[in-house]
Structures are given as C-alpha cells and as structure tokens.
Amino acid sequence: MSSGVLDYSNNLGWHSITDTLYIRMSDATFQRHVEAYLKQQGITEPTFDQKVQARQYCRRLSFWEGCNDPDVHRQVLGRRGM
Numbered sequence: 001m002s003s004g005v006l007d008y009s010n011n012l013g014w015h016s017i018t019d020t021l022y023i024r025m026s027d028a029t030f031q032r033h034v035e036a037y038l039k040q041q042g043i044t045e046p047t048f049d050q051k052v053q054a055r056q057y058c059r060r061l062s063f064w065e066g067c068n069d070p071d072v073h074r075q076v077l078g079r080r081g082m
Contacts, residue, residue: 005059006030016061022075023064029071034058 006014006023008030015024034054038046046054057063064072 004061006061006064014059017077018061020077021061022077023061024073025069025071029069030058033063033067033069033072037063 004016004018006016008014008027012024013026014030016022034051037058038044038050038054041054043050043054064074067074
C-alpha cells in the first residue's frame with residue numbers, strides 16, 4: 001500500500017493505491033499540474049530547488065483531492081479487510 005504519495009514507474013506513470021483510492025496519471029499530466037501549482041504560487045521562472053519542492057508537494061495525495069482533470073484517473077475502492 002502507498003504511504004500517501006504518488007510514485008512513478010515507466011509502465012504506469014504517476015500512481016498510488018491506498019485502502020480507499022487508486023490514482024494514476026501520465027508524467028505529462030503530472031508535470032502540467034506542477035507547473036500550474038508553481039504559477040499559482042506566483043513563481044513564473046522557478047529555480048531547480050523550487051521545481052523539486054513543487055514536485056514533492058504535488059506527490060502528496062491530498063494535493064489531488066477535488067481534482068476534476070479527466071487525465072487524472074481516480075477510482076474509489078471499497079474498504080479492505082472489513
């Protein structure tokens with residue numbers, strides 16, 4: 001199970017699975033959201049460190065709550081082990 005962050009693999013792109021949620025997206029979609037997050041923070045020409053920090057922030061599953069992007073594939077899972 002995931003620790004609450006997205007992981008990357010060549011086969012799946014960015015993805016995570018928890019007891020209640022499966023989420024997956026391409027690298028292009030993830031990077032688009034990172035860029036949008038940076039712009040939302042008022043950072044139009046980010047430094048390398050700012051990009052790294054933004055990627056780490058966007059890896060958190062809580063960042064994707066309420067996201068309506070059709071390129072972000074979400075599946076709500078039933079509780080397991082109940």
